[in-house]
Amino acid sequence: MNPAIEIRGLTRRFRKQEAVHDLTLTVPAGCACAFLGRNGAGKTTTIKMLAGLLRPTQGESFLHGCDSQKLQPVDWQRIGYVSENQELYGWLTVAELIAFTRALYPAWDLAFEQEITRMLELPLARKVRVLSRGERAKLALLLTIAFHPLLLILDEPFAGLDPLAREEFLTSLLEITAQQEWSLFFSTHEIDDVERLADQVAIIEEGVLQVNEPLDRLQQRFREIEVEGVPARTTPPPGALLAKQAGSRLSYIDAAFTDEAAIQALFPAARVRALPMSLKQIFLTQAKIFQLRKRAS
Amino acid sequence: MNFPLIGKLFRKDARSVRWWIALTWLLAAVPINPVPPRFGSEEAPHDWEASLCWLLALMSAVRLAQMDDPCSAKGFMRTRPASPWQQVFAKCAVLAIGFIAPIALRHAVNLTSFRLGLGWDDYVRAVGLAAPFVAAAVFIAFLVGLVAPRIGYLVAVSMLLLFALLAFRHDLTYVIQAIQLVDSTVISDSANAMIQRELIAGQTLAALAAVVAAGIYASSRSWRQLAVAVAGSVVVALVAIFLWPHPVAGTADWDRTAPRSEWPDASGVVLNWDPASPPGGKVASKLPVFLDSYYQNQNLVWDGDNGHVDSWPWDKWPLNMLSDWYGQKYIAWGGTVTGLSPSWYACPVAFDGQLTLADGRQFHSQGDWLGHTYAVWPWPSQSAGELGPNPAGVGGSVPGLWWSGTSEDVEEPNFARVMAKLYNYAVDDIGLATGDAKVSGQVTLEFRRPVLLGSLPLKVGATFTANRKRFTIVQADFRGQHLDVFFTGLEAMIPLRGGHHAHSLQAVLYNPVRHQTLSGPGAVDLGRGSNGDDYLLWNGGVSWDKESEEDMAGHDPARLPGASANHPLVDESWIRDARICFIESEAGGRKTVPFDFSGLTPETDTKN
Numbered sequence: 001m002n003p004a005i006e007i008r009g010l011t012r013r014f015r016k017q018e019a020v021h022d023l024t025l026t027v028p029a030g031c032a033c034a035f036l037g038r039n040g041a042g043k044t045t046t047i048k049m050l051a052g053l054l055r056p057t058q059g060e061s062f063l064h065g066c067d068s069q070k071l072q073p074v075d076w077q078r079i080g081y082v083s084e085n086q087e088l089y090g091w092l093t094v095a096e097l098i099a100f101t102r103a104l105y106p107a108w109d110l111a112f113e114q115e116i117t118r119m120l121e122l123p124l125a126r127k128v129r130v131l132s133r134g135e136r137a138k139l140a141l142l143l144t145i146a147f148h149p150l151l152l153i154l155d156e157p158f159a160g161l162d163p164l165a166r167e168e169f170l171t172s173l174l175e176i177t178a179q180q181e182w183s184l185f186f187s188t189h190e191i192d193d194v195e196r197l198a199d200q201v202a203i204i205e206e207g208v209l210q211v212n213e214p215l216d217r218l219q220q221r222f223r224e225i226e227v228e229g230v231p232a233r234t235t236p237p238p239g240a241l242l243a244k245q246a247g248s249r250l251s252y253i254d255a256a257f258t259d260e261a262a263i264q265a266l267f268p269a270a271r272v273r274a275l276p277m278s279l280k281q282i283f284l285t286q287a288k289i290f291q292l293r294k295r296a297s
Numbered sequence: 298m299n300f301p302l303i304g305k306l307f308r309k310d311a312r313s314v315r316w317w318i319a320l321t322w323l324l325a326a327v328p329i330n331p332v333p334p335r336f337g338s339e340e341a342p343h344d345w346e347a348s349l350c351w352l353l354a355l356m357s358a359v360r361l362a363q364m365d366d367p368c369s370a371k372g373f374m375r376t377r378p379a380s381p382w383q384q385v386f387a388k389c390a391v392l393a394i395g396f397i398a399p400i401a402l403r404h405a406v407n408l409t410s411f412r413l414g415l416g417w418d419d420y421v422r423a424v425g426l427a428a429p430f431v432a433a434a435v436f437i438a439f440l441v442g443l444v445a446p447r448i449g450y451l452v453a454v455s456m457l458l459l460f461a462l463l464a465f466r467h468d469l470t471y472v473i474q475a476i477q478l479v480d481s482t483v484i485s486d487s488a489n490a491m492i493q494r495e496l497i498a499g500q501t502l503a504a505l506a507a508v509v510a511a512g513i514y515a516s517s518r519s520w521r522q523l524a525v526a527v528a529g530s531v532v533v534a535l536v537a538i539f540l541w542p543h544p545v546a547g548t549a550d551w552d553r554t555a556p557r558s559e560w561p562d563a564s565g566v567v568l569n570w571d572p573a574s575p576p577g578g579k580v581a582s583k584l585p586v587f588l589d590s591y592y593q594n595q596n597l598v599w600d601g602d603n604g605h606v607d608s609w610p611w612d613k614w615p616l617n618m619l620s621d622w623y624g625q626k627y628i629a630w631g632g633t634v635t636g637l638s639p640s641w642y643a644c645p646v647a648f649d650g651q652l653t654l655a656d657g658r659q660f661h662s663q664g665d666w667l668g669h670t671y672a673v674w675p676w677p678s679q680s681a682g683e684l685g686p687n688p689a690g691v692g693g694s695v696p697g698l699w700w701s702g703t704s705e706d707v708e709e710p711n712f713a714r715v716m717a718k719l720y721n722y723a724v725d726d727i728g729l730a731t732g733d734a735k736v737s738g739q740v741t742l743e744f745r746r747p748v749l750l751g752s753l754p755l756k757v758g759a760t761f762t763a764n765r766k767r768f769t770i771v772q773a774d775f776r777g778q779h780l781d782v783f784f785t786g787l788e789a790m791i792p793l794r795g796g797h798h799a800h801s802l803q804a805v806l807y808n809p810v811r812h813q814t815l816s817g818p819g820a821v822d823l824g825r826g827s828n829g830d831d832y833l834l835w836n837g838g839v840s841w842d843k844e845s846e847e848d849m850a851g852h853d854p855a856r857l858p859g860a861s862a863n864h865p866l867v868d869e870s871w872i873r874d875a876r877i878c879f880i881e882s883e884a885g886g887r888k889t890v891p892f893d894f895s896g897l898t899p900e901t902d903t904k905n
Contacts, residue, residue: 053370073378081376088373089364091313103305104377 002065004029004151004183005050010059012045019045021207022059027200029064029150032177032184034198034215036191036283042207043187044083047155050185051081063151077105080144082137084156090129094122094139098146105147113146119172134165138172145176154186158193166190173197191280203283205290215279222277222285223257226250229270237266241289253277253285302379306387311395313364314357318395321353325399325406350403354396361388754876755782782877 005027012020020042027033037043048054050061052068061068066075089097098117102108117124120138123131131139137157144152157173158166170193177184177197188194194201194215201218203211211218225240227250236243236252243252250270254263260274277285311318365374365384374384753759753770760769773782 048370051370051376053375073380076376076378079376083371085371086373087371089309089313092309096312100305100309101377103302104379 001029002062003027004031004064005033005185006062006065007046007050008060010046010049010061011057012042012049012054013057019207020049020056020204023204023207023209025202025209025212027183027185029183030181031199032197033186033200033202034194035185035187035202035204036189036194037187037204038287039189040206041204043204044155045207046204047083047153047185047187051079051153077107077147078150080147080149080152082140082144082152082154082157084137084159086140088128088136088140090127093125093127094131095124097128097139098124098143101143102146108147112148113142116142116146116172116176119175120168132165134161134169137161137165137169141169141173149182151183151185154184154188156187156189158188158190166193170196191283192278195279201279203286205287210286210290218282219276219279221255221257222282223254223274224277224281225252225254225257225263226273226275227263227267227270228273230267234267237263242285255285299383303383303387303390306379306384307390310361310364310388310391314360314391314395317353317357317360318391321350321396322399324350324353325403350396350400354392354400357396358392361391755872 003026005025007023007025010020010023011018023042023046035043035046045054049056050063050068052071055069063071063075063079066072071079089100092100098113102110102113120142122135122139122142128136128139141154141157158169161169174196184197186197198215201211201213201215202209213221227234229248230245230250231248232245234245234250236250239254239256240252241255243250245251250267254274257263257274260272263274264272365372755770755773757770757773770782
């Protein structure tokens with residue numbers, strides 16, 4: 001079975017600026033992959049290349065085995081794409097736009113559409129141009145999922161949504177995801193929400209992929225280590241990240257955590273605690289490390 | 298082709314411009330001015346509603362193109378299962394039904410209101426001729442719409458506004474010309490060739506624009522590619538439209554000094570239509586210049602009745618006037634309208650000029666080649682009408698020179714001959730110059746252009762509207778060699794001034810089946826009816842008279858306008874198929890040219 005997304009050596013340059021560099025990534029079918037990164041990291045550029053909206057300078061990408069740059073209309077019957085600033089036809093009402101979009105997809109599920117419409121509480125009679133940003137995002141989501149795509153690509157779906165709208169949107173997405181078996185690839189800055197949605201996490205920094213692994217393994221691998229009762233100026237163990245010592249207390253990040261006993265063996269006289277890290281903490285740690293390395297180089 | 302899907306796309310696109318479509322149809326339905334366009338003039342009718350329709354069509358094309366911009370990642374349809382071709386097809390359908398159809402219909406309505414006596418095939422032709430240009434313009438607008446986000450909406454709209462006005466003027470001019478040409482007689486083949494050429498040009502243009510637009514839409518993802526493609530296609534389209542030869546003027550480009558037998562067939566003479574280009578430039582059309590060749594022919598073969606003037610000295614007379622100015626400026630129009638009256642006798646150009654001799658004396662000359670008055674009198678002077686109803690005879694009632702229409706004069710309505718007459722009269726009657734007298738001066742000619750007011754069949758009840766007035770045939774009788782047609786309402790339309798010699802309205806009988814035309818004195822004339830209320834079209838003798846047959850002897854009838862191998866024998870069937878065509882003349886321009894009669898040795902005047 002083809003992976004949902006397969007990216008090989010994807011590179012995109014804008015004149016002298018390299019937005020994405022040699023990105024290689026695979027998202028298995030049925031997996032929800034969060035694509036994280038700071039502003040300007042290359043997330044949107046990557047997604048545009050994935051959707052065939054932008055030609056890569058080098059490399060190639062495949063969606064369910066289809067070359068992104070050669071996607072045919074029939075391929076888009078299996079792929080849903082939502083971007084934060086996608087244009088919707090403002091002169092149509094919500095119902096008219098849904099009806100128009102419905103005609104594009106033979107596999108459109110009318111019952112599912114009505115169910116989602118109720119769930120999202122979309123105002124069917126209202127013109128699209130007067131919808132709020134949250135309502136537009138929900139509408140775009142509805143228009144992208146009602147035909148049961150095998151792969152859903154979302155570019156900043158939560159951007160601009162207020163917390164309540166974001167919660168509603170996320171809840172809707174989670175409920176729908178629970179019902180469907182599809183692959184999901186989405187970029188976002190709302191890292192807290194990712195943990196509820198993603199199976200896999202990819203982190204990109206300045207166009208270079210830094211992390212790409214399942215969320216549980218990532219969280220398993222990262223630990224914040226606190227060691228109490230160490231002598232002054234204790235040297236952190238090899239591989240310790242962002243180490244700092246205050247008196248007899250040493251703390252650092254272990255990005256290759258296996259088990260607490262191994263760390264305890266390094267500090268036999270001290271009390272060792274290995275604290276789990278949230279995805280947000282991991283992301284911030286990753287960002288700081290990247291910056292430090294960049295400064296050092 | 299998924300037509301249900303295209304239907305959905307069509308409805309979506311149409312809805313986005315529904316108000317503009319409604320406005321276009323509304324504008325197309327606005328009654329137009331029924332005054333026919335000025336045939337022979339370069340002025341387009343001021344049909345502002347049609348121009349607005351154009352503008353709306355082009356603006357809508359821009360909007361439709363921008364709506365699903367293929368180069369924008371934000372476009373809704375970019376990631377939907379509809380092919381670019383289907384989208385383009387739907388947008389084209391919106392443009393065709395919403396905008397091109399009303400414009401084309403307005404063309405048809407225009408033509409109907411002009412009362413040109415057109416058949417259904419003319420309407421098909423008109424619409425068919427206009428549609429490619431409309432489509433080309435709209436597709437160009439489509440391309441502009443694609444690039445507009447980058448070059449600025451204001452620039453795009455300004456371009457469109459300009460283009461709308463130019464395009465409308467352009468295509469309507471073609472339509473009218475084409476129909477007029479097809480309705481003509483001897484030049485119909487060439488007219489058809491011209492129409493075919495223009496159709497091919499328009500269709501090629503439209504196809505080019507469409508292919509480029511669709512190609513860009515389908516494949517281009519790079520702004521650089523897009524910019525190059527759009528710029529290239531726009532340049533090609535504009536060059537094709539604006540530099541395409543315009544049939545507004547022409548001049549023959551064969552060797553006029555060659556023997557007549559070596560002249561090209563009049564129906565196949567290649568013209569250079571562009572007055573700005575020198576002779577021998579780009580060959581553009583095949584409108585025959587029979588008028589010009591006819592003049593030259595007459596001048597070369599004219600032998601005079603009494604050795605009066607053997608031939609007009611080409612090296613003395615500024616022939617450039619005929620070939621370079623007269624020919625370029627008016628020959629096409631003359632040819633066009635002459636197509637409606639290409640008889641042996643009728644030439645559709647008149648002159649009204651001033652002759653200034655070397656000794657300072659001036660004479661006013663007037664010639665109406667559709668009519669029958671040639672007059673010369675001292676300048677400044679009154680108009681012919683003011684001189685009296687019948688100033689016949691040399692000198693007439695006022696000092697000066699006159700000759701009025703006699704059969705001999707009018708049978709050879711030949712510009713050069715008129716000038717020869719003028720010269721002879723000047724020499725003989727005033728004694729300006731004899732023998733080797735040096736007579737030179739200049740002549741200021743005011744040409745009059747023919748304007749086709751319309752035509753109608755020779756049937757009782759047939760109506761005709763011109764200058765917002767309508768008149769009706771109430772009686773049409775053909776007996777023997779006479780045709781009497783009585784009208785009502787004619788007085789409201791024709792201001793008869795000082796008798797039939799002076800009025801500007803001319804009528805010719807045109808048989809579109811046989812492609813024959815009768816006109817001029819002795820054939821067709823307009824006059825006042827004896828009952829004082831009706832006005833009649835009187836035909837004093839619709840068959841060729843003996844003298845004219847003799848005149849035609851020695852000429853190849855096939856080269857002559859309106860003439861067939863067998864001289865037309867007008868009978869009832871001829872009349873049954875005939876139409877009355879009304880032609881009005883209007884000022885067409887002035888030209889002052891020098892002349893030099895030195896070396897001429899005119900003989901004694903034998904004027905009638």
